[in-house]
Amino acid sequence: MTLYLTESPLDLGELLASVQSPERGGIACFLGTVRNHHGGREVLRLEYSAYGPMVEAECARIVAEAESRWQAAIALRHRIGRLKIGDAAVAVVVASAHRDEAFVACRHVIEELKRRVPIWKREVYADGSVEWVGSRAAGQQGSELRVTAGFGGETS
Amino acid sequence: MTLYLTESPLDLGELLASVQSPERGGIACFLGTVRNHHGGREVLRLEYSAYGPMVEAECARIVAEAESRWQAAIALRHRIGRLKIGDAAVAVVVASAHRDEAFVACRHVIEELKRRVPIWKREVYADGSVEWVGSRAAGQQGSELRVTAGFGGETS
Amino acid sequence: MPSTAAPALTVRVLLFASYADTLGFASVELRLTPPATVGDVLDRLRALPGGERLPPKPLCALNLTHVSSDTALSGGDELAVLPPLAGG
């Protein structure tokens, strides 16, 4: 079974090797790396966490859909845990007979990953603050949420 | 001075390292590799040749145009000489602050290279024939040309 | 529990990232009276301290698949309430 999540540094060469073949002449890749700024603030480092079993299931669905739609071989890997500035957080590699399919499928996979795959990012800023990325914005997913210290809730 | 042409195997890691920086979080790459078929025929190997000085000049123009237009750092390398099936012939790596610019610029650079950069490819087929790719088609660049054995022409 | 009621169904609820911080726990077993939907679980969560901060329509996944809030629940289901995604 393919593991889409890893705590190790991403190895682009390994992903390339897993999709290359003599029939596939066009290979498009995307690497998302940790930037030193976000929303105008200086980022020191960050930590990705995930709902692991669902990441595996959802990535498998995204890859299967795209491989079938574009006749491509696709490798996808997301790193979680603590990452430094410049570290690669996500890698997508798509090999197809022609470059058009490879580019379109590669773009599609990263967009779908961002839209559907349950991974979260907590950024540590130079001013000492820490924030879950995406949780401040009052976007379609809702109201304002702020990080609070835990309390011992219970139900049932 | 950057050399865009090489006779050595392409090193994607080296190209990546040359464009990555803490401000650039989106990296799009394209690798074109030698396929084992073309136009329905089985390809055994091929040889790329080039008008070297113009390749350097035209690639520099393409890269400068795209870096300015998309605020990106771009690495571009084309291999010439004899290549085997599966060898990478061309590599484009684009790093930008965001993935949208990286994808669009990467696609643009490979399309412009194909349209503007003077490189030629001679394919050796399984049936023993040898052909300059693109020279059989009666496209916009003209009439039918067939490879003929040399003769000692002279002028002036 | 009244003997006339349908047997309660138990659902495992998972919270992540900012939602786990906000409600102060990452998982809970909830007992619900059938028929129950994803929305019923969200209502239960909203009644807890910090639960008022959940958005009107949070992303939810039932047994590892995205679902809408009117999806029906069965005993043994795993329901995850997902804060805004930030992968990539």
Next chain:
Amino acid sequence: MPSTAAPALTVRVLLFASYADTLGFASVELRLTPPATVGDVLDRLRALPGGERLPPKPLCALNLTHVSSDTALSGGDELAVLPPLAGG
């Protein structure tokens, strides 16, 4: 050469790939009577054995830059006639 003519200009012409095979040479110094254009060089090439196989409008580059066939030539120019490109 008649003494009334303007001094001839010399242009270095380069052929590549299938064109070099077709005409049987890869470079030649051509002397032309000014004013001369890229098209004049192409006409001279077409008069050579194999030259009839050049397409009506081949790609041309003058001093490493793409040009059209009506571009004027100067002494010392390097004109390359480029078969259909096949890089990438």
